Amino acid sequence: MSTLKWIILVAGGLLLFAVRIDSTDEQQVVPLAQEGEKIILFTQEADEHFRTTCLPKVRDWAAAEGLEFIALDAAAGIPSEITATPAIVFQNQQGRALYASRYSELGTIKNFVRTNRLRPQRTAPLCAEEVLQYRSGRAALNAPVKLTELQGSMPEAWSPEAFKSIALASIQRGMEQFTMQSEACLQRTDRAFYCDFHPYRSEEGILYLSLELYSMFNCIRPVFKTADQPLSSAFEDFSQLFEKAGKKLQEELLQQTENSKIGDAWSPIAESIPSKNWDELGLALPPEAANTAPPKTDFTIAQQWAGAQAVVPGVPALFFRFMEPLDRYAGEVPDFAGELTTDANGKLRNGTFTARLKSLTMGMTELDDKVKKKYIYTRKFPEASFYFDLPESAESDLRAGRLNRLAVPGVFTFMQQEKPMTVQAELTPQLLDSGEQQLLVHVQFDLNITDDYGIAGPDGPDPARKTMVFDLNFIMLPQ
Secondary structure: OOOOHHHHHOOOOOOOOOOEOOOOEEEEOOOOOOOEEEEEEEEEOOOHHHHHHHHHHHHHHHHHOOOOOEEHHHHHHOOOOEEOOOEEEEEEEEEEEEOOOOOOOOOHHHHHHHHHHOOOOOOOEEEEEEEEEEOOOOOEEEEEEEEEEOOOOOOOOOOOOHHHHHHHHHHHHHHOOOOOEEEEEEEOOOEEEEEEEEEEEEOOEEEEEEEEEEEEEEEOOEEEEEEOEEEEHHHHHHHHHHHHHHHHHHHHHHHHHHHOOOOOEEEEEOOOEEEEOOOOOOOOOHHHOOOOOOOOOOOOOEEHHHHEOOOOOOOOEEEEEOOOOOOOOOOEEEOOEEEEEEEOOEHHHHHHEEEHHOOOOOOOOHHHHHHHHHHHOOOOOOEEEEEOOOOOEEEEEEEEOEEEEEEEEEEEEEEEEEEEEEEEEEEEEEOOOOOOOOEEEEEEEEEEEHHHHHHOEEEEEEEOHHEEEEEEEEEEEEE
């Protein structure tokens, strides 16, 4: 067994938020939950994958965290703002929050609880204009379409505008179960999948159409793509080809909502299921929490931001773990800071974030010293950083008072190796009651430490033993 494997095995189980290590290296489980904190799960019989695979993990974590765990059958009645299951709710004395991400990602569920402990969530629909929408019972499913410019050999005497207009109309015919809505709004338990169409015309006049489908919860990795097997036809038949492509993506999209094993599946709430409010379910909030005003959305977002303040005192802004099922091997980098800018219109422009690796800890001093001296060489490579500078054309608008999900391309530097990287970021500009602003930031990315950096991981299956997941959760303040 390699030295690093031995180190990691000794450090196993040092989960940062449930375990604290004192000077004698004795492990003490410290539940972080406060009085009245609950995790509430609504499910239906159709949620088989969640009930058998994910629900037990959430229940076990809630028990370790000291959270009251409540599982309810949606068929007996469910609040009207919940449109589909599985639905995960966090409730404490300050308010109630509905989870809106992949149900299979326990790390994201933990982060959801952390970020909603201090400030209650106020739900507001997410609306878009001119979007295809599918409805089932109470639930809505949006399918925004992205059609890129025709590439390759251009035909003679053709109109790009007419091509785009006909192509979009053909896609809409193909997605026959979806209806174009002038305003298509989503509740937090609704879904959206982004449908990308990339046309290419060969010199021989053949039109190739590549397709990609992205979950709203991750705009970096597609859940479906045609890759090296695009759809094709003679260019003059492009209308029929786009209609066929629309049918294909509709099929794949609905398949994801029914059978996804990565957390995108859902079960719409039928209109016949009775609506029950939270009081009727025995889950009333204290009067002061129930009357809390909704978040402000009518402010101008600050342009200069800095810092990396912990969202919850004592919880690090940056922590790392190996991919499941090896996520018990974990650590943190407490010395972490950053800065970013937005323009006058609230668009994210650039930023730099730096982790000082000498502060890295896995909970035991002797283990930390060995990792830093023998494996990541912190004396020679004291920092890791991520830098991005987005073009003006980037789709990077931030909405005040709302959670904004963005794919942010940049450059990651570690051990003096620069690698292009796109990270999934969630940014929420907030206006506090004091009149001050803050920016909640959540970023998650992963590294193949074995193939890319030559660092051996713990014993276990691929790709988990090679893959470290980094989770950043912090508050930035205006400068």
